[in-house]
Amino acid sequence: MLIINLKIASYIIINFLLFTSWHTFLFGHKKLFSFADRIISAFILGLTQIILTELLLGLVFKKLYATPLFLLNFFISSALIIYAISACNKALEKSDRDHLTSVFINIIKEISDKVIWFSSVVKNDLILLFIFTLFLLSICWIIFLGYLFPSYTWDSLWYHLPIVGYIMQSGAIQEVPNHSFIDQFINIFPKNIELFFLWNIIFLENDLITDLSQLFFTIAGVFTIFSIAVKLKINERFAIYASLLFFFTPIIILQSSTNYVDIAVSVLFLIAVNFLMDDISCGDIFQIRTCKTDEKKKYLQKRNVTMILAGLTAGILLGSKGSGPLFIAILSVAVIIQHAIKQVTSSETKNFNLKKIIMESTKFYFFLFFIPALLMGGYWYIKNWIIYGNPVYPMEISFLNNTIFKGLYKGIIEPAPEIINKLHPVIRPLYVWIENVEYYLYDSRLGGLGPIWFIIFLPSIAFSFGYALIRRNYKFIALLIIFTTAFLLYPRNWNPRYVIFIVGLGALSFGSVSDYFRGKKTVLRIVALILTGYTFLISNSPCITPQQIKKFIHLPYYERTIAKQAPFNIDLHTRQDYGYWAWINKNISRGEIIGYAFEPLFLSSMWNSAFSNKIVYIKNDTFNESLKMLQIENVTYAVIRRNSKEDKWIESAKEKYQILFSDENYKIAKVIQNE
Amino acid sequence: MNNESRENLAYTLLILIILIMAIGYFIVPERLLFLQNQINWWKGFLGK
Numbered sequence: 001m002l003i004i005n006l007k008i009a010s011y012i013i014i015n016f017l018l019f020t021s022w023h024t025f026l027f028g029h030k031k032l033f034s035f036a037d038r039i040i041s042a043f044i045l046g047l048t049q050i051i052l053t054e055l056l057l058g059l060v061f062k063k064l065y066a067t068p069l070f071l072l073n074f075f076i077s078s079a080l081i082i083y084a085i086s087a088c089n090k091a092l093e094k095s096d097r098d099h100l101t102s103v104f105i106n107i108i109k110e111i112s113d114k115v116i117w118f119s120s121v122v123k124n125d126l127i128l129l130f131i132f133t134l135f136l137l138s139i140c141w142i143i144f145l146g147y148l149f150p151s152y153t154w155d156s157l158w159y160h161l162p163i164v165g166y167i168m169q170s171g172a173i174q175e176v177p178n179h180s181f182i183d184q185f186i187n188i189f190p191k192n193i194e195l196f197f198l199w200n201i202i203f204l205e206n207d208l209i210t211d212l213s214q215l216f217f218t219i220a221g222v223f224t225i226f227s228i229a230v231k232l233k234i235n236e237r238f239a240i241y242a243s244l245l246f247f248f249t250p251i252i253i254l255q256s257s258t259n260y261v262d263i264a265v266s267v268l269f270l271i272a273v274n275f276l277m278d279d280i281s282c283g284d285i286f287q288i289r290t291c292k293t294d295e296k297k298k299y300l301q302k303r304n305v306t307m308i309l310a311g312l313t314a315g316i317l318l319g320s321k322g323s324g325p326l327f328i329a330i331l332s333v334a335v336i337i338q339h340a341i342k343q344v345t346s347s348e349t350k351n352f353n354l355k356k357i358i359m360e361s362t363k364f365y366f367f368l369f370f371i372p373a374l375l376m377g378g379y380w381y382i383k384n385w386i387i388y389g390n391p392v393y394p395m396e397i398s399f400l401n402n403t404i405f406k407g408l409y410k411g412i413i414e415p416a417p418e419i420i421n422k423l424h425p426v427i428r429p430l431y432v433w434i435e436n437v438e439y440y441l442y443d444s445r446l447g448g449l450g451p452i453w454f455i456i457f458l459p460s461i462a463f464s465f466g467y468a469l470i471r472r473n474y475k476f477i478a479l480l481i482i483f484t485t486a487f488l489l490y491p492r493n494w495n496p497r498y499v500i501f502i503v504g505l506g507a508l509s510f511g512s513v514s515d516y517f518r519g520k521k522t523v524l525r526i527v528a529l530i531l532t533g534y535t536f537l538i539s540n541s542p543c544i545t546p547q548q549i550k551k552f553i554h555l556p557y558y559e560r561t562i563a564k565q566a567p568f569n570i571d572l573h574t575r576q577d578y579g580y581w582a583w584i585n586k587n588i589s590r591g592e593i594i595g596y597a598f599e600p601l602f603l604s605s606m607w608n609s610a611f612s613n614k615i616v617y618i619k620n621d622t623f624n625e626s627l628k629m630l631q632i633e634n635v636t637y638a639v640i641r642r643n644s645k646e647d648k649w650i651e652s653a654k655e656k657y658q659i660l661f662s663d664e665n666y667k668i669a670k671v672i673q674n675e
Numbered sequence: 676m677n678n679e680s681r682e683n684l685a686y687t688l689l690i691l692i693i694l695i696m697a698i699g700y701f702i703v704p705e706r707l708l709f710l711q712n713q714i715n716w717w718k719g720f721l722g723k
Contacts, residue, residue, distance in 0.1 A: 436705045439712050454700050459692040463685070513689065520686050527693055538713045546719035 010066075011203040014073055019046045021077040025084035027107050028091055032302040035114055036227040040271055041309055043220050047196065048312050048376060049076060051319070054195045055379065058173035065171050066202045121237055127525045128241060134536045135244050138253060139215075145544060146212035146257035148552050150560060150609070152543060152567040153442055156211070156259035157602035159186050163194040164201060164210075165607040169614040175387065179617045180599045188393050190380035192319035193261040205610040208557055214263045215256045221267035222247050224274050225507050231277045232476055234511040235518065241528065242511030245456075248532050249503050250440045251448035251496050253539040258442045261320050266500035268317035269327050273482055275310035276334060277475065278303065307335070307368040314369070315376025322392060323490065323498070324377060330486050334478070335369050336361050412492060417445060420494060428494035433458070439542050441569065448496035449503060450539075452531045456524075457506025464509040467516055476512065480505065543567045561585050562605070573601060579663035580639055581605040587660070588613045588637065595635035595671070597626075597646045606639070623649045627656070630671050640667045 022042040026033060033041065053072050058064035088103040122129050151161060163186055166176050175187050193213070200210040225246045229239035247253070255263050278299075314331050318324035339361040381391035389406065390397070396407035420428055433454045435447035461480070468476040483505040493499050514524060544567075552560050562570075563578035563585075574581075577600070584605065588594065590612040597619040600606060606615040616633045620626040626649065630638070638657070640646045642665055650657045650669055661668035676684075700706075 434700060434703055435709075436703050438705055438708045451697075451700055455693055455696045459689060459696060463689055517682070517686050517689075520682075523690055524693075527690075527697075537717070538709070540713060540716045542712070542716075546716060549720070 007204050010070055014070055014077075014203060017077040017081070018049060018073055019043070021081040021084060022046050022049075024081055024088065024103060024107065027103065027110070028084055028088040029305070030110075032298065032305065034227065034230065035110065036223050036230070037274070040220055040223050040227060040274065043216070044271060044309060044313050044316070047316060049073065050199050051192050051195050051316065051376065054198065055173065058167060058171070059379075062170070062172040062174075064167060064173065064198075066205070069199075069202060118240075121240060125237060127522065127529045128237065128244075130529055131241070131244050131532050134532055135247055138247070138536060138539075139219075142215055142253065142256045143212060145549075146215065147209060148549065148560065149211075149257075149544060149565060150562050151207060151211040151259045151604075152562050152565055152570065153258040153260060154569060155443070157562075157570070157604040158182055159189065159603075160194055160197065160259045160261070161207070161210075161607075161611075162186055162603040163189070163191055164198045165604065165611050165615070167191075167194075167198060168202065168611040169607075177617060179619070180603075182603065184394060188384055188388065190319040190321065190324060190377065192316050192377065192380075193264050193321075196264075197259055201611055205612065206557070207609050207611065211257050211259050214258065214260065217264040217267040218247065218252055218256045221252075221263070221270060221504070224267065224270045225504055225511075228270070228274050228277060228479070228504075229508055229511045231274075232473075232479070232508065232512065234508075234515045238511045238514040238518070241514055241525070242507040245452055245510060245528060245532065246503055246507035248450065248452055248535040249448075249500065250450045250535060250539040251442070251444060252500060252503075253535075254440055254442040254444075254448075254541050255497065260442060260497070262497040262500060265317060265321050265323070265327075266504070268313055268320065269331075269486065269501045270504045272310045272313040272317065272327075272331055273334075273479065275306045275313060276331070276338065277479075304368060307364070308372050310335070311369040311372030312376055315373035315378070318373055318377025319380050320377070322395070325381075325392070326489060327486060328373060328377075330482060330489070332365065332369065334482055335365050338478075339364050416492070419446070432494045432496060440539060441541055441543065443497055445495050445497075449500075450535050452528070452535060453503055453506055455531060456528060457503065457510055460509035460513045461506055464512040464516075467512065476508075479508065543569050558586070558609070570602075576665045577601065577605065580661060580666040580668055583661040583668055584613075584639075585609055592636045593634055594637050594639055595630055595633065596639045598639075598641045598644065623653070635671050638669045638671055640669065642666060 019042055022045040023038065025045075026038040026041050030038065050073070053069060053076070054064055057068055057072065061068070085103050088106075122132050151157065159182055162182070166186065167173055173191070176183055178184055178187065197210050197213050200213050201207050222243045224243075226239045226243035229242045230236060234242070252263055310331070314328055318328050340357055343357045343360055384393045385391040388394075392405065392407070394408035396403060396410050397405040398410070419431070423431055432446055433449055435450075435454070437444065437447035440448055464476065465480055467473070468480070483502060487493050487499055487502050490499055510528070517524060548565055548567075552565070555564070561582050562574075563582040566575065566578070584594070585608050588608045590610065592613045594606055594613060594615045595618040596606065596615065597617070603615070607613055616635060618626060618629050618633065618635060618638070620629055626646065629635075637660075638646070638650070640650060647667065650659070650667070656672050657669035658672060659667055659669050
């Protein structure tokens with residue numbers, strides 16, 4: 001019990017210290033950043049620290065284990081918090097320190113002030129109160145389900161968690177031997193979010209809550225929509241509406257308790273766009289020459305910091321999914337154009353030098369955006385380029401029939417549903433948005449954006465675009481261009497989980513429309529409430545049934561396995577594997593080495609729930625070679641398919657093996673090593 | 676047409692479009708089956 005508590009304590013301490021240190025650091029710059037932006041920034045900087053420390057330990061020292069990771073982050077965060085406190089105190093000495101006793105009391109006071117402000121806004125709007133209550137209930141429900149059920153989703157078991165398993169068993173971030181189809185993808189996929197999954201396993205020594213990793217991104221997404229809405233000068237009450245309605249997207253609700261990366265990718269894109277947006281008080285991006293000198297200085301200082309934050313966010317996104325370069329390209333163009341426009345409009349005279357502006361914008365982009373982005377996400381692509389001669393291997397990159405990077409595949413391997421292939425590309429998203437589905441899944445392909453997107457957000461986008469054109473609201477138009485470009489350029493944009501960010505645009509448009517019609521009756525908000533309630537009730541997936549919930553609620557965590565859950569999404573393909581999965585989870589302890597000589601559908605289940613054992617592929621042509629390899633690799637258990645040649649070998653050499661598990665399909669034997 | 680009338684017209688138009696979108700969304704053939712599945716889920720959850 002004490003050991004379990006120590007693990008939980010270490011996880012809580014390191015996370016508390018890490019995020020508190022960044023929040024304290026940012027508190028010293030509260031005049032530059034809004035409260036929401038500081039929460040989002042603390043999340044991004046904390047995530048940056050997690051990824052960089054793991055890369056340092058895993059790539060350079062090959063010692064990515066719990067203790068070094070804890071100590072390194074403890075040291076960095078302690079140093080940061082000491083620096084942040086002293087910097088805050090220095091800043092306070094100059095102004096209103098007399099009224100304040102300590103930095104932490106001020107931080108707590110600010111948080112409590114924000115909570116009081118938020119409560120008063122919500123209390124004075126009954127519809128908002130209902131929506132917020134449903135939001136809180138949904139968050140509690142997601143946490144409950146994430147805690148109750150193991151990670152059961154297809155891609156999690158197929159490669160997201162095996163990536164974590166391979167890193168944890170070796171303590172190194174390195175290529176794995178290519179024994180199966182999925183191994184090549186495990187090698188080439190960018191792994192930033194998997195490093196965050198690992199963070200949520202390594203201290204606790206179990207995978208109990210790693211499936212809730214994306215929930216952090218969901219909540220960051222809610223804050224981000226609020227922050228963007230406020231920067232668009234939408235009334236704060238409607239900014240809250242927009243941010244909460246963003247959450248009520250079935251694919252977001254369902255994926256928040258899975259080890260997928262789609263919410264993370266879309267939210268990181270939204271956060272990067274948020275950092276690109278100015279909220280200068282003395283004008284907007286086209287009018288900074290109207291600012292006084294000190295205001296302009298403050299603005300330029302803030303602009304540089306937010307640009308670095310945008311670069312870091314974009315870099316984390318680049319290193320999260322193979323589609324990262326597309327988002328980077330769009331954000332890069334946005335940064336350069338935005339900076340060039342600012343250069344032109346802030347010129348005191350009309351005689352500006354175009355060459356100088358291009359040079360300045362490129363320099364600004366390169367140092368403040370590109371370098372941080374490359375730092376956070378470039379490694380995975382550079383590594384692929386060096387090893388495979390192609391940064392996005394195994395995808396082939398061609399331009400005008402010229403092959404730029406050779407690869408194995410020319411497009412997305414997974415076939416699209418037949419109905420989608422029959423439709424015109426313009427009609428495909430509309431068909432999916434109207435949701436001709438019988439149920440939702442975490443990776444729904446023919447639905448998942450929900451009724452709020454189709455019924456309220458789509459018309460809101462059209463209305464707010466028209467309104468922005470009339471009012472010359474360039475910020476909103478720029479936002480619309482960025483999101484629409486990303487949507488149009490994204491391959492398979494009909495697939496809801498790839499384009500969750502577009503819901504962000506819908507939510508902001510709804511906020512804008514609500515703000516515009518705020519004097520009108522409440523029909524729009526009542527419709528929003530009804531659809532929120534509807535989404536709350538219908539975002540259930542057949543993967544988690546009431547019967548499973550009732551069964552699992554009575555089981556201790558070590559018995560809450562996939563084998564017992566038999567989830568609908570994988571059951572047909574994996575029911576013959578449940579026996580050996582359950583046995584491994586129950587009996588394989590830290591340091592044991594499992595040898596296998598077949599291609600399992602899901603590698604993930606070869607590890608126990610702590611990912612504390614090792615797995616090794618031991619396929620050989622002869623019995624003697626196989627025996628030799630078992631000894632070299634110190635294999636302690638062998639998982640064998642019935643009627644395979646390995647099965648025959650162990651039957652003929654019973655003195656070397658002790659069969660501990662056997663069912664219709666598999667055997668697990670303890671390997672008796674010769675002294 | 677003054678500003679307020681224009682605003683009223685725009686608001687009515689928006690609500691009308693939302694209504695049409697809602698009808699379009701809820702009359703697709705699979706919606707009934709979708710709702711039946713969800714009702715069954717809740718029946719199971721509430722133990723009925």
